[in-house]
Amino acid sequence: MSNIHVTTSINGDPVEFVCAPDEPLLDVLRNRLGLTGVKEGCGTGDCGACSVLVDGRLVCSCLVLGVEAEGAEISTVEGMAEAETLHPLQQAFIDHAALQCGVCTPGILVAAKALLAKNPDPTDEEVRFWLAGNLCRCTGYDKIVRAVQDAAAQMRSA
Amino acid sequence: MQYAKPKTVAEAARLLKDEAGVTRILAGGTDVLVQMKAGMVEPALVVDIKGLPGIREIVAEAGGYRIGACVAGAELGEHAGLKALWPGVVEGAELIGSTQVQGRCTQAGNLCNASPAADSVPALVAAGAVARVIGPDGVRDVAVSDVPVGPGKTSLKKGEFIASIFVPARPDRASDAYLRFIPRTEMDIAVASAAVSLELDGVGMVTAARVALGAVAPTVRLVEAAGAALVGTRLDEAALDALSAACSAACAPIDDKRGTIEFRTHIAGVLAKRAARIAYTRAGGQA
Ligand SMILES: Cc1cc2nc3c(=O)[nH]c(=O)nc-3n(C[C@H](O)[C@H](O)[C@H](O)COP(=O)(O)OP(=O)(O)OC[C@H]3O[C@@H](n4cnc5c(N)ncnc54)[C@H](O)[C@@H]3O)c2cc1C
Ligand code: FES
Numbered sequence: 015m016s017n018i019h020v021t022t023s024i025n026g027d028p029v030e031f032v033c034a035p036d037e038p039l040l041d042v043l044r045n046r047l048g049l050t051g052v053k054e055g056c057g058t059g060d061c062g063a064c065s066v067l068v069d070g071r072l073v074c075s076c077l078v079l080g081v082e083a084e085g086a087e088i089s090t091v092e093g094m095a096e097a098e099t100l101h102p103l104q105q106a107f108i109d110h111a112a113l114q115c116g117v118c119t120p121g122i123l124v125a126a127k128a129l130l131a132k133n134p135d136p137t138d139e140e141v142r143f144w145l146a147g148n149l150c151r152c153t154g155y156d157k158i159v160r161a162v163q164d165a166a167a168q169m170r171s172a
Numbered sequence: 173m174q175y176a177k178p179k180t181v182a183e184a185a186r187l188l189k190d191e192a193g194v195t196r197i198l199a200g201g202t203d204v205l206v207q208m209k210a211g212m213v214e215p216a217l218v219v220d221i222k223g224l225p226g227i228r229e230i231v232a233e234a235g236g237y238r239i240g241a242c243v244a245g246a247e248l249g250e251h252a253g254l255k256a257l258w259p260g261v262v263e264g265a266e267l268i269g270s271t272q273v274q275g276r277c278t279q280a281g282n283l284c285n286a287s288p289a290a291d292s293v294p295a296l297v298a299a300g301a302v303a304r305v306i307g308p309d310g311v312r313d314v315a316v317s318d319v320p321v322g323p324g325k326t327s328l329k330k331g332e333f334i335a336s337i338f339v340p341a342r343p344d345r346a347s348d349a350y351l352r353f354i355p356r357t358e359m360d361i362a363v364a365s366a367a368v369s370l371e372l373d374g375v376g377m378v379t380a381a382r383v384a385l386g387a388v389a390p391t392v393r394l395v396e397a398a399g400a401a402l403v404g405t406r407l408d409e410a411a412l413d414a415l416s417a418a419c420s421a422a423c424a425p426i427d428d429k430r431g432t433i434e435f436r437t438h439i440a441g442v443l444a445k446r447a448a449r450i451a452y453t454r455a456g457g458q459a
């Protein structure tokens with residue numbers, strides 16, 4: 015099984031890596047590129063902790079092969095803050111204590127950002143349905159929904 | 173494992189045919205990668221078909237739409253024209269998995285994974301959709317209902333793959349709907365499901381009807397007697413009861429932790445009734 019050379023873009027920066035043909039993008043991001051914001055909760059598409067954007071689409075990076083990143087644009091939680099300034103979603107999660115252990119948080123932030131790009135003024139139900147593939151074992155989701163709504167309101171008035 | 177991303181359909185068919193070991197096609201990967209991770213399959217060759225020309229496009233054709241095999245669920249939901257013509261086909265595909273899974277999953281992958289509970293298949297069968305299959309010997313068109321032949325098995329031959337799925341044109345007063353039963357509100361596998369496609373005349377009489385059931389037999393099942401029960405009616409209670417009875421009679425489900433034979437047989441009829449009412453209203457009928 016010979017490794018494959020891949021040229022891609024991650025959070026706006028050109029990146030090259032080599033990976034095995036059957037290696038999930040999740041493992042490439044974490045183990046080869048040190049982007050450990052992407053988490054592995056299940057490895058089978060159920061928990062959403064590994065959520066990233068590929069060409070603007072929200073996907074589970076555990077269900078994408080590293081080789082599929084060739085020529086793609088990938089966004090991870092590491093690209094959300096601008097230097098020292100947190101993204102409004104990140105700040106709202108802190109303000110609302112919308113996390114405890116934090117394992118689900120990067121995936122939820124990436125997923126919530128994708129939601130607000132598509133629907134800047136979602137209902138609570140729309141937030142819950144959109145995030146149904148992001149499991150959280152700690153918070154009970156209520157604070158997550160409130161944090162997303164607060165960030166959405168701030169982003170609408172910005 | 174070898175990975176290949178061919179640029180032409182001929183090359184894809186040749187790669188799949190020439191490989192002596194186990195092959196898998198990679199569309200959205202939401203079944204393949206899970207099965208590889210679980211050790212259920214160890215392919216010698218994975219052929220990523222997302223680089224083939226037109227494979228990610230939805231194109232208007234003869235009053236219907238040709239849906240490329242690698243169009244993801246989320247993209248179907250964003251296509252206003254397709255959603256207006258075949259809302260049940262789109263809602264079936266949109267029920268697959270989470271937002272993340274929607275970003276990748278395809279109807280063709282759902283069909284060829286051949287789960288009896290595949291959510292996008294019943295509405296395609298009710299729609300009379302046709303798969304365009306490409307293989308080493310050329311191109312052939314196959315009814316979607318003839319693709320799965322049992323759990324995990326399809327009628328496709330070595331080297332063959334689906335390039336697109338065609339949903340036909342339909343009259344003005346026509347529509348469809350898909351419903352499934354799951355114990356939760358999201359992210360679960362259908363215990364039973366039903367798709368209904370109807371055409372009406374000017375006074376709301378059903379002139380044509382096709383009904384398909386999921387998760388109640390080894391493959392999705394087209395129930396002709398259920399469709400016939402609706403034709404010539406305005407969807408009155410007697411017609412709906414006949415529909416429901418025909419559906420239950422067509423069920424040959426399994427007993428498992430998700431539902432008993434008795435429950436699945438009953439609920440398939442109930443879902444068909446509800447889906448018929450939705451399709452009827454969507455088609456402009458006054459229920
Ligand atoms: C978290 C999660 C939730 C899910 N929920 C649901 C659900 O609610 N309902 C449901 O029905 N399914 C569900 N699934 C299963 C899966 O997402 C669907 O079956 C999906 O439609 C598969 O499409 P894909 O493009 O990802 O297929 P892939 O994984 O790429 O391929 C699936 C199979 O089809 C073959 N194949 C793919 N494309 C073609 C083609 N064009 N021609 C011939 N063969 C082909 C492959 O060789 C493979 O055997 C879920 C999966 C996950 C991980
Ligand atoms: S690790 Fe990818 S969904 Fe759980």
Ligand code: FES
Binds near residue numbers: 115
């Ligand atoms: S904060 Fe622990 S899983 Fe969500």
